[in-house]
Amino acid sequence: MPLIKYIDHAGNEYEADVDVGKTVMDGAMDNMIDGILAECGGCCSCATCHVYVDESYLPVTGNAEGMEKEMLTAVNEPKDNSRLSCQIFVTEEMDGMTVRIPESQY
Amino acid sequence: MDISDKENSCLIVGGSHAGAQLAISLRQMGWQGRIKIISEEAYLPYQRPPLSKALLAGKQELENVYIRPETLYEKQNIEFALKTRVAKINRKAKTVETQTGEIISYDKLALCTGARVRKLEICGTDLAGIHYLRNFADVSRIKGELDSPKKIFIVGGGYIGLEAAASLKQLNHEVTVVEAAGRVLQRVTAPQVSNFFHAKHHQQGVSIVTNKQVAEFLGNNKVVEKVVCTDGTVFEADLVIVGIGVRPNEELAAQAGLKTNNGIWVDEFAQTDDPDIVAAGDNTNHPNKLLDTRLRLESVPNAMEQAKAAAASICGKPTEYASLPWFWSDQYTIKLQIAGLNTGYDQVVLRGDPADGNDSFVAWYLKGGKLLAADCINRPKEFMFAKQLLAKKIDVKPEQLTNENFELKQLV
Numbered sequence: 001m002p003l004i005k006y007i008d009h010a011g012n013e014y015e016a017d018v019d020v021g022k023t024v025m026d027g028a029m030d031n032m033i034d035g036i037l038a039e040c041g042g043c044c045s046c047a048t049c050h051v052y053v054d055e056s057y058l059p060v061t062g063n064a065e066g067m068e069k070e071m072l073t074a075v076n077e078p079k080d081n082s083r084l085s086c087q088i089f090v091t092e093e094m095d096g097m098t099v100r101i102p103e104s105q106y
Numbered sequence: 107m108d109i110s111d112k113e114n115s116c117l118i119v120g121g122s123h124a125g126a127q128l129a130i131s132l133r134q135m136g137w138q139g140r141i142k143i144i145s146e147e148a149y150l151p152y153q154r155p156p157l158s159k160a161l162l163a164g165k166q167e168l169e170n171v172y173i174r175p176e177t178l179y180e181k182q183n184i185e186f187a188l189k190t191r192v193a194k195i196n197r198k199a200k201t202v203e204t205q206t207g208e209i210i211s212y213d214k215l216a217l218c219t220g221a222r223v224r225k226l227e228i229c230g231t232d233l234a235g236i237h238y239l240r241n242f243a244d245v246s247r248i249k250g251e252l253d254s255p256k257k258i259f260i261v262g263g264g265y266i267g268l269e270a271a272a273s274l275k276q277l278n279h280e281v282t283v284v285e286a287a288g289r290v291l292q293r294v295t296a297p298q299v300s301n302f303f304h305a306k307h308h309q310q311g312v313s314i315v316t317n318k319q320v321a322e323f324l325g326n327n328k329v330v331e332k333v334v335c336t337d338g339t340v341f342e343a344d345l346v347i348v349g350i351g352v353r354p355n356e357e358l359a360a361q362a363g364l365k366t367n368n369g370i371w372v373d374e375f376a377q378t379d380d381p382d383i384v385a386a387g388d389n390t391n392h393p394n395k396l397l398d399t400r401l402r403l404e405s406v407p408n409a410m411e412q413a414k415a416a417a418a419s420i421c422g423k424p425t426e427y428a429s430l431p432w433f434w435s436d437q438y439t440i441k442l443q444i445a446g447l448n449t450g451y452d453q454v455v456l457r458g459d460p461a462d463g464n465d466s467f468v469a470w471y472l473k474g475g476k477l478l479a480a481d482c483i484n485r486p487k488e489f490m491f492a493k494q495l496l497a498k499k500i501d502v503k504p505e506q507l508t509n510e511n512f513e514l515k516q517l518v
Contacts, residue, residue, distance in 0.1 A: 030175045032130060032182065039407040041153040041171070045434040045443055046407070047490060067441065067486050074490030074515070 002095040006033050006051075009103035020092060024085035024099060025049045035101035042086035047071040049085040051099035060093045076104040107213070109421050114139030116420060117202060117210060119192050119358065120218035121145025123154065124387030124409040124416075126173040128216050129184045131417035139213070142185040144192055144204070149242055150176060155406060158266050158349075159436050161245050163273035168242055195362035197380055214420045217370055217378070217385040218413065219355035221404060226261060226348050230323030235330035236346045239266055251345055255279055259333050259343035261320055263290030265435050266349035268303060271312045272437040282313040282341060284333075289316055296448075299469050299481050302460040303437070310438060315339075352404060354389040367391060369402040375424040376416035384416035395428040396497065397447065403431055430497045440465055443489035446479030446496045455504045457488065468492075470507045477502050487514075494518040 001017040004027050008014070018027035028036035028049075037048035044067050053061050064072050064083050072082045085099065107114065116132060118125045121143050129141050145151070153171040160166035179186065191205040201211045223238040225231070237248050256279050260267045263285030271281045283290070289300040290307075304314055318339065323346065324332040333341040356366040364378050365371035369391030376384045376392070387409040391402045408431060415427035433444040448471035458467030460483070468488045471479040477500075480492035491514040495502060498518065506512045 029173075030178055032134065032174075032178060034134060037410075039410060040434060041155060041173075041406070043155075043434070043436065044486075045436075045441065046432075047486075067484075070486040071490055074487050074494075 002090050002092055002097075004090065004094065005096070005098040006035075007098060007100045008033075008035050009101060009106055018090045020090055022090055024051065024083075024088040024090060024094075026086075027090065028085065035105045036085060037105060038086065040086075044068055044071065044084060044087055047075050047084060048105060050075050050102055050105065051083055051085045052079055052102070053081045053083050053088070054098040055081050057094060057097040060091065060097070061088050075102075077102060107420075107422060109135070109137045109139070112138050112140075114213045115211065116141050116214040116216065117212035118143045118216045118218055119202065120220055120355075120387070120389075121147055121149075121151045121186070121188070122218045122220045122387055122409065123151065123173065123406050124220070124413040125216070125218035126151035127410045127413035128218060128386060128417050129179075130174060130182070131414045132420060133182045133184070135417055135421040135423065137417070137421055140185070141183070142187060142210070144187045144190050144202075144210075146189065146191045147241060147243070148189050150174075150179070150186065150188075152242060153406075154240075155434075157242065157245050158239055158269035159273055161242070162239075162248065162270060163276055164249070192358060195358060195383075197362050197383070200382065213382065215383045216416055216420070217359055217383065217389065218387050218409075219358060219385075219389045220409075221352035221354050221388040223348070224351045224353055226320070226350060228320060228322050230325060230330070231348075233323055233325040233330040234328055235325075235344065236323060236348065238348050239270060240352070248345070248347065252277065252279065256344040257342055258282070259284070259341055259346045260349065261333075261346065262349040262351070263287075263314060263316070264293070264349055264351065265291070267347070268307065269435060269437055270347050270349060271307060272310070275307075275310050275312050276438070281311075282315065282343075283307070284318050284320060284335070284341075285314065285316045286319045287316065290314060294448075295481055296451075296454040296469050296471065298454065298456060298460055299483070302467075302483065303440075305461075306438065306440060306465070352388065354391075354402060356389055359383075359385065359389075374415075374426045374428060375419045376412050376427060377419050377424075384419050386412040386416040392427070394431075395426070396430060396499075401431075401447070405431060405433055407432055430493055432493060439484075441484055441486070443482045443486065444479065445482070445489055445492040446471070446477075448479035448481075451478050453504070455508050457508050457510060458485070468507075470504070472504065475504075477507075491515065491518055 016027040016031040040046040451471035453472040482489035
């Protein structure tokens with residue numbers, strides 16, 4: 001099962017084993033990792049699950065597109081590696097990936 | 107109260123969005139006492155919005171929409187009493203009594219009882235094939251009757267009715283929606299938005315009839331067959347879904363002598379007038395400083411945010427709850443995101459053209475020149491900026507809102 005690492009705004013690191021096919025948001029929710037609010041439950045409607053993806057994994061996760069990309073233009077501090085974690089479906093290739101949670105979500 | 111005291115007990119009534127979030131928040135805030143969620147339903151708390159969308163359309167199953175997995179509740183020592191209804195609260199003894207007579211004591215009590223559907227009180231509602239849509243059990247029953255293409259009749263052109271219509275049309279059923287008011291979504295949106303959704307459903311093959319009220323249901327062998335309207339019109343129907351709104355589950359609180367008035371009366375900290383009882387979710391009537399009014403909301407973000415405030419109150423770290431209300435609805439390929447409440451608007455201006463075929467525009471609601479709310483149709487960026495404009499009470503001019511070339515980003 002792929003291991004995803006979450007780093008909060010203060011630098012604390014949390015790890016979660018996430019089933020392939022679940023999302024990076026699910027991984028945080030299922031393990032009570034704070035900072036990913038997921039108000040809409042993962043349907044790309046609220047942008048409260050914003051994360052910065054470790055750049056070296058961007059070829060695996062891909063960049064935001066469509067609705068997600070639009071939402072991300074209006075979050076606090078958007079960056080090139082910004083993603084909504086409800087739209088990142090975990091694959092084996094993501095094992096070991098780190099995502100950082102922005103301070104605005106705390 | 108010493109939250110590290112393992113002898114403390116927090117009882118949560120309602121396995122709802124609010125109930126689940128409250129339990130998790132308590133643990134995150136350091137509550138080490140017992141936590142028990144009592145729920146009438148047979149399932150662990152699940153997301154309710156997908157009921158009329160992905161679950162009804164068969165795109166997701168219940169296990170995909172649990173709010174948290176069973177393993178997390180086990181790990182966090184959060185207990186459940188499912189299929190259990192609380193009949194009574196005894197505030198003096200600090201106990202609740204279940205419908206089977208079991209007495210459970212509490213140190214802190216959280217009422218997360220949500221809302222229940224408003225029932226249609228006409229003849230024939232006891233026939234088989236007539237459904238409401240609020241719980242997973244409702245969806246299960248509906249889906250159990252949809253083995254072949256059916257004639258489906260939906261009472262109520264609100265969000266639930268329209269979402270159900272979209273989901274069922276995509277499964278190739280014949281769908282008719284009847285709305286008593288002059289247009290769909292009349293209570294919640296401007297005519298421009300109503301007309302857009304009406305046209306969209308029409309285009310997808312859903313028949314929408316407005317200004318028509320259902321008088322009775324007629325059946326054969328105790329199964330619904332016909333819907334009779336007050337003007338004499340008759341529709342054939344194999345299955346009926348009624349979506350005419352909800353009512354807050356406030357009776358338990360009222361019977362215990364807590365103040366209720368269109369919801370359980372709480373303050374900005376989700377506290378009722380009993381210091382040991384909090385309430386959160388669709389069942390509360392709460393003040394919102396940002397909007398400068400009291401209100402009751404039917405909304406997941408509200409349930410979750412208020413539950414966090416309730417947990418904070420229980421843990422003796424009160425944090426004021428004053429978030430901007432927001433909502434969403436998914437129908438076909440349309441994502442509607444709503445920021446703010448449009449109550450009392452006197453002006454609507456549009457960004458984009460609802461009729462240009464792009465399914466992409468914003469209806470901005472203003473009152474006395476001040477922005478109240480925005481209905482964003484496939485406009486996620488504008489929705490995000492609308493939330494910020496409203497939360498920060500930023501002055502905007504209608505011409506800025508309507509001008510596609512004006513970057514809203516400049517304002518926030």
